[in-house]
Amino acid sequence: MTTASEDTAAKTAKKFSVDFKTLGPAIALLLLCIIGFMLNPAFVSEGNLTNLLTRSAFIGIIAVGATFVITAGGIDLSVGSMAAAISGVMIIVMNNAIETMGSGVPTVLLGCGIAILLGIGAGWINGALTTKGKIEAFIVTLGTMGIYRSLVTYFADGGTLSLNFDIRGTYRPVYYDSFLGLPFPVWVFIGVAICGWLLLNRTAFGRYCTAIGSNEAVAKYSAINVDRVKTLTYIIQGLCVSFATIIYVPRLGSASASTGVLWELEAIAAVIIGGTVLKGGYGRIGGTILGALILTTIGNILNFTDVISNYLNGTMQGLIIIVAVLLQRSDWKVSKSGKS
């Protein structure tokens, strides 16, 4: 008994002895907030903070899905295009349903249902091509990225698809209304994050994702259905894209070829900043959430200040990604203490 309690005591002690890998993103976010406050106290106004959280919800939700894909050793480049394509189809379906179903809640629910089915379907296609088709995930999703993007352009005939004005009225609250002081998108974000965290950290499925990303052969020999688990990660990714799209469409009420451009890179960046290893085998949902918040915060701060041009948003985000990965390198100490 004593040894057991000593054991746990030692373990908690270890957890407290600053684990930069885990705490890094949190510290970075805190620093950014302090900088934001110093540059302009309005940064911490309630309005700005809710705005910031709402904005980060899109990338954050998609990045939760990306955490699964990347942890299992895959990558999904198609998410931005997928979001655009799903928005497009959603809008077309809802506009056409007005005649039969009217412009009330049922039509919106129909649109949401379609979005979820499309997300699952698109994710399944990515997953099946990677596993059954034995094509590298990078190539598969590079291909579907092009396909989805061109589909939305085609549907919109090169222009913009706009949601019928009456439905917009019904759908609007999903983005603009609040519950207990927090906008709906933030609640969705929180819900997805909690589910994602439980799924990755507490279930056998999460353990299987980690094992596959760490060593696929070991996973196979350990009675894990590797193809099924990998396909499921892409389906989860697709589902996350659906959720993000559902809360995104009421914001502008339109979809065009420029919807969701570069979201895939922002999502992957959020995942990597959060400490998930790009080559798989180690994933952190909490880190991903922080990563998404960090990316949005940078853009937000640049809006607040004239010190750095807002056009340099991408530069700042890029720098943060590189610095984050440099700091996370576990071999810092080893390389300092000599060879081997």
Add this chain to the structure above:
Amino acid sequence: MSMEVSASAAIIEAVNISKSFGPIPVLFSVSMDVRPGEVHALIGENGAGKSTLMKILSGFHDPTSGQIRLDGKRTPLPPNGAAEHLGIVLIHQELNLAEQMTVEENVFLGREIRTNGFLDRAAMRAEVQKYLDEIGLDILPTDRISKLTIAQKQMVEIVKAVSRNARILIMDEPTAVLTEEETEVFFRQVKKLKESGVGIVFVSHKLNEVKEIADRVTILRDGQWIDTRSSQDLTPDTMAQMMVGRELSDLYPPMHEADVDADVVLEVKNLRAQGVDNVSFGLRKGEILGFSGLIGSGRTAVFEAICGLSPIESGEIRLFGQDASNLSVAEARDAGLAYLTKDRKEKGLLLDKQMRPNLTLFALPKFVRNLSIDRKAEENALTRAIRRFDVRARDSSITVGKLSGGNQQKLLLAKVMECEPKIVIIDEPTRGIDVGTKQQIYHFIAALAAEGVSVVVISSEMPEIIGTCHRVVVMREGHITGILTGDHINENEIMRYAAGLKREELH
């Protein structure tokens, strides 16, 4: 004896070498020397410090104290393989060859012969051909490494070393992955090198080989130098005893007679799969069935097919009387059938993870309560497994990659046993692990069988097959050439079936 040997002065001497990694000492004032034209075997259990000593002798590690003398002069060795320029070459167990390049390109890698800035392929090819002829290796300089057998790759490593004027060749378990035939060829080359005055340090767990090839033997135990002796004064038994520090009279546990009337739990008929040609056999409850044969004879392929790891082309498999011809790995596991891979690093364990997730990965559904993993149950399982299998780790939070080979093997065994299989297939149960751990594993296998579990032992080490198995199936080129029982289980018989000199008419 000793006068005669010491007549030739040592090329390299390690004097009172100690080494610590951080606070953990791994070598305590160890001394060893290598003379020209001798094979000096270095033996000891896993974790005895052999690898560390080899790395110090070749400059990959610095000693914490003590010195290296080269030709009698104190010489600090340059790091990271630069000691090659001094004629000291370490051949790693995982060979260091560029798989997609040719033999010639590999041999000259980093010091290509150039004329006018362009590669002089003809000159390099001729040079390599000369070495290949000398060593009697029947491959072309233009052959791609990926096409060669492991034994040939090893010879290419040696050619590479010789072409760099190696005076000391340090080899880490070169024969671990070789068949007996290949080992013989390998030993002929080693003898030639010896004659040309190269000093060879040779690490092996196969003590018969050590006896055969080595001139002198240095024994390490727990980081301490135990003895250096002429191999003529040693037998494999005495070597084993000195390594472990205790009697090893019972390396193999006493064998309980198998019950010939016990139920047949696994029956395979006319199985065909990739590398498997018309294989039929039966396995009884509580039986230990050996699978012998040369490497690549299809032993592993048979069981990967049975356990759902690779597809079956045709044939019938009955598990406890039920048809089981198309099981997934998980279904096989749930039916009580488990396969323990021979490749623990690549297919067995997640080296970058801790022991707990590794232990429970195979039997994970068992640890799920209300959709989530029961960590407490996992911790308990780990505590139990550590005790039952005697897994020794500094603390339970280190990654599995940092465990010694023997402890990794025990953990892998624990992982597979976690699903409480009724039939367990153990592929190369003791590859690359020390005598003490081997003994533990043999006893464990015997205990399992006594409890009524059926065990299949696939092994390239004949003594192991002979010492542990009730019946032995011998395979060659994808099919079974013989099934031996009782007195017929001996090295001669097995070898004749494995080499295709003898063939039983089955059915």
